[in-house]
Amino acid sequence: MKAKALMISLLAFSVATAVWAEGTVKDEPIKPIEAAVVKDPKMVELGKKLYFDPRLSKSGFISCNSCHNLSLGGTDNLQTSIGDKWQQGPINSPTVLNSSMNVAQFWDGRAKDLKEQAGGPIANPGEMAFTHELATKVLDSIPAYKEEFKTVFGKEAIDIGMVTDAIAAFEETLVTPDSKFDQWLKGDDKALDDKELAGYKLFKDSGCVACHNGPAVGGTSFQKMGLVEPYKTDNKAEGLVAVSKQDADRFKFKVPTLRNVEMTYPYFHDGAAKTLEDAVHIMGQIQLGKKFNDEETANIVAFLKTLTGKQPEITLPVMAPSTNDTPRPDPFGKGDAAKVEGADKKS
Numbered sequence: 001m002k003a004k005a006l007m008i009s010l011l012a013f014s015v016a017t018a019v020w021a022e023g024t025v026k027d028e029p030i031k032p033i034e035a036a037v038v039k040d041p042k043m044v045e046l047g048k049k050l051y052f053d054p055r056l057s058k059s060g061f062i063s064c065n066s067c068h069n070l071s072l073g074g075t076d077n078l079q080t081s082i083g084d085k086w087q088q089g090p091i092n093s094p095t096v097l098n099s100s101m102n103v104a105q106f107w108d109g110r111a112k113d114l115k116e117q118a119g120g121p122i123a124n125p126g127e128m129a130f131t132h133e134l135a136t137k138v139l140d141s142i143p144a145y146k147e148e149f150k151t152v153f154g155k156e157a158i159d160i161g162m163v164t165d166a167i168a169a170f171e172e173t174l175v176t177p178d179s180k181f182d183q184w185l186k187g188d189d190k191a192l193d194d195k196e197l198a199g200y201k202l203f204k205d206s207g208c209v210a211c212h213n214g215p216a217v218g219g220t221s222f223q224k225m226g227l228v229e230p231y232k233t234d235n236k237a238e239g240l241v242a243v244s245k246q247d248a249d250r251f252k253f254k255v256p257t258l259r260n261v262e263m264t265y266p267y268f269h270d271g272a273a274k275t276l277e278d279a280v281h282i283m284g285q286i287q288l289g290k291k292f293n294d295e296e297t298a299n300i301v302a303f304l305k306t307l308t309g310k311q312p313e314i315t316l317p318v319m320a321p322s323t324n325d326t327p328r329p330d331p332f333g334k335g336d337a338a339k340v341e342g343a344d345k346k347s
């Protein structure tokens with residue numbers, strides 16, 4: 001009885017503190033990010049393995065983590081990515097951190113959610129260059145994977161839908177709460193110094209928040225790149241028009257999240273802005289018609305750096321080895337590994 005009463009009062013206390021804590025969140029256009037709620041830990045663990053497993057690529061060398069490196073803020077820090085056979089990618093790789101908050105996936109929004117997105121790169125000839133059939137064949141040939149899929153999905157046969165479900169479940173845990181800015185939003189007035197606060201004020205008052213807002217400080221809409229002045233680039237991407245076929249959507253791109261932006265250089269869909277200072281300067285000029293002086297730019301950059309949150313803590317997954325039945329990688333496009341010169345000579 002006593003224990004029950006204690007439970008109830010504890011419960012009442014935690015509800016009361018939750019309400020109190022919510023009440024202290026500052027009323028700003030940017031909202032704090034909350035820690036991920038893991039609904040199905042086994043599925044997340046499986047998704048993590050798949051995310052790191054290069055055997056889902058033709059070369060046996062490229063995994064999701066190659067271009068969305070979780071040691072580097074979920075990006076590759078390259079202007080455009082490197083794909084199968086060292087192919088130059090067409091566009092800058094956006095971060096996977098907090099990507100579950102995006103209104104849609106890709107710069108042009110062509111995938112509606114993370115599940116739909118995750119099937120793309122595996123079969124993209126310029127990225128992992130595999131097929132969905134071969135990917136499931138690889139997984140099917142490894143008993144530990146088979147077992148794990150069965151535990152998580154309750155089915156014998158592995159299909160690509162399960163693969164993308166698991167990867168998406170893992171990606172949903174890749175959120176970055178507790179940045180300095182979030183601490184400030186939640187009531188710790190000392191979390192930001194004067195320069196960072198001045199930068200935030202300028203960010204807000206200049207109108208950056210019209211597009212960069214919400215918990216991810218972006219990701220909620222598609223906007224014209226070059227609203228006031230045209231943006232010059234050699235990159236061929238046209239943005240949302242490729243999906244909507246509406247001419248008005250030409251050169252509209254998904255507004256990127258600015259969470260962890262100090263880690264996700266270089267910037268813009270063409271990766272042309274090498275530094276955060278460049279990106280801020282260009283944004284001011286072409287989106288808002290404002291020319292920031294060096295001090296203003298430095299203040300905004302100082303504010304943007306307060307958006308770096310706690311990075312997901314990842315223990316590298318250990319993969320079960322391939323078996324004799326596992327299709328072999330083909331990194332140099334020479335076909336079956338058995339046909340490689342060295343292998344022939346042995347016999």
Ligand code: HEC
Pocket residue numbers: 051062063064065066067068081082083084089091092093094095096099102104105106107108114117118119121122126127128167254
């Ligand atoms: C060869 C590099 C490469 C590999 C490998 C790769 N990606 Fe990507 N990823 C990119 C690029 C480039 C884009 C942007 C493409 C576009 O918008 O047209 C992207 C976009 C994304 C996005 C959308 C993010 C956003 O803000 O719109 C997610 C999520 C993502 N990738 C997850 C994955 C997953 C999961 C895998 C593994 C199954 C993977 N990627 C493999 C390069 C890569």
Ligand code: HEC
Pocket residue numbers: 203206207208209210211212222223224225227253254255256257258261264266267268269270276279280283284287288300
């Ligand atoms: C009209 C909407 C809009 C406004 C206003 C706006 N932005 Fe952006 N911002 C975007 C879009 C769209 C992109 C991506 C454009 C692209 O890559 O083609 C972007 C990209 C960025 C990037 C690069 C992020 C990355 O990962 O590549 C930074 C940094 C940035 N904005 C900061 C700012 C700042 C600072 C302001 C205010 C001075 C601002 N933005 C105002 C829409 C806007």
